[in-house]
Amino acid sequence: MPPALLRLGRQLVLVPIVAIASYFLMAALPLTTADDAKRQVAPEVLASYQRDLGLGQPLGFLRPWEKLFRGERLGTSAQGITGDELLWKLSGSVGVGLVALVLALGWALAFALLRARWRRSRLSVLGDALPAAAFGTPVFIPALLLAPAVVERGHLLPELTAAFVISVWPGIFLGTLVADALDTELARDYVRTALGKGLSPRSVLWRHVLPNVLPALLDAVGPVATALLAGSFAAERVFGLPYFGQLYVLAVLQKQVAVVVVATTVFASLLVLVGLAVEFVRLLVDPRAREARS
Amino acid sequence: MSARRIPTRAWVGLVLLVGLGLASWLAGRVFPEALARTCPLGTDPTHPDRTVCELAFGGLWVSLAIGLTAGALSTVLGLGVAMSARAAGARVEHWVLRAVDAVFALPDVLVVMVLQLAGQSMLDAGHAGGLGPFGLMVVSLALVGWAGPARMFRNRLATLEGQEFIAASRALGAGRWHLLRVHLWPSLRPFVLAVFLSRLPTAILTESTVSFFGIARMEPMSLGRYLGTSYAALIYEGGARVVLPAWGLLVLLVLGASLSSRALGAGTRRA
DSSP states (O other): OOHHHHHHHHHHTHHHHHHHHHHHHHHTOOOOBOOSSSOOBOHHHHHHHHHHTTTTSTTGGGHHHHHHHTTOOBSOTTTOBOHHHHHHHHHHHHHHHHHHHHHHHHHHHHHHHHHHHHTTSTTHHHHHHHHHHHHTSOTHHHHHHHHHHHTTTOTTHHHHHHHHHHHHHHHHHHHHHHHHHHHHHHTSHHHHHHHHTTOOHHHHIIIIIHHHHHHHHHHHHHHHHHHHHHHHHHHHHHHTOOSHHHHHHHHHHTTOHHHHHHHHHHHHHHHHHHHHHHHHHHHHHOHHHHHHHO | OOGGGSOHHHHHHHHHHHHHHHHHHIIIIIOHHHHHHHOTTOEETTEEEEEHHHHHHHHHHHHHHHHHHHHHHHHHHHHHHHHHHHHHOHHHHHHHHHHHHHHHHSOHHHHHHHHHHHHHHHHHTTOSTTOOHHHHHHHHHHHHHTHHHHHHHHHHHHHHHTSHHHHHHHHTTOOHHHIIIIIIHHHHHHHHHHHHHHHHHHHHHHHHHHHHTTOSOOSSOOHHHHHHHTHHHHHHTTTHHHHHHHHHHHHHHHHHHHHHHHHHHHHHHHO
């Protein structure tokens, strides 16, 4: 079997594994109705739990998906969700994530170029301190600091601020990788040859070095997409955005287990799609990947 | 790696970590009254009986305790999985690595939220096996965090086992246990410390985010739960005074762990 198909199969198999594992974990929960002695769930939540998960039915694990495709509501009437609503919420989160990805790529390039410039100066310590500060800052902290200024203004400002907030750490992380790859590439013979033949440093960087750095960037896009989507949970909660991240957190808080099963599987599918898109872009931009495929 | 060969950056990171641990223990647990009297930041709007310093240092102590325990458990689990996979042969190792990749693909925050939902339902029904919110959080973080260490230990073991002194020892008739105890473990020890330190900030940040959502019911409060419970006041009553100390402590903690982890990791690769 060709290696590309093998990789595709390995990525796709994650979706049924997550769907089945999350279903059986949720189906095993010892939920019961309100009891004076123990903190339990409301009768309505328990009824939706048994109904939506198809407990005790053959092929019960397909029940949440069946309801979703029929357009029925999953979960309780007040906090449940239909397939259309799920798609709308997902598109909102993906939109915020895509803007954040573009911003992260901008941060990455800027940080990598700055670190290359700082390398032999007193500012080189910033090259270590900035990633630590960015990593050590959970998304909800800058979100909390910015929320009072943007949360009631609307006009997509909360969405844009959420994208800005969640892009910082992935951007700096990508920038660190790009900076390391830049260091390696700049030390290679072809750079010296190009400079020796009279090309300007800017031209060598943009025409020769950066295309060779691109594969390193692509390797990191998968983990970065995961970080962006996970970061959107906190940003959406703080900025009050009614999208997928907010849906997920509320479903866990309110024990809407069927929604948790579906949302977890959808999230895993999204990550697989990102992985496939990265593989496709790699084939387009990296001749070595095309050669390996053939 | 002897004490003299530990890089300066690693020492700086370790001193920072130990200093923060000591400060949070003394300020948050041993002398909280002294801290409450001298805190220049005043009381927290949502907890009028507590000062910001008390809540921040108390939260740091809880976060640090969770991070240390979960980091240690993840490291031990990862080491166990890697060693078992290496010992079981190529076919089993291949499938174990596939499982590691599958666990690694999902974000920690999402999986910990699902595990917390399951764990708390069991806790409410009295089926948690004696675990409280702290234990549940540690187990959830360890169940999520073992994959990274397992992958790193497996790669490190494969590199070490390919070296000539191991082949020579095997040729002289050394058994698996002898190889592990006499040759592999001494080379692996500093790397174990580096991996453990690299898990520490990840565990603390994941716990902070999940607690911030209000999903984990940690008492006394961790940094994340503290910020999560002050949520409304943070937005409408000048949140910087409450957020900045907690943020500063988190950044220093991560800086200490990443400095020491990276320096120790680089040191073991050179060795």
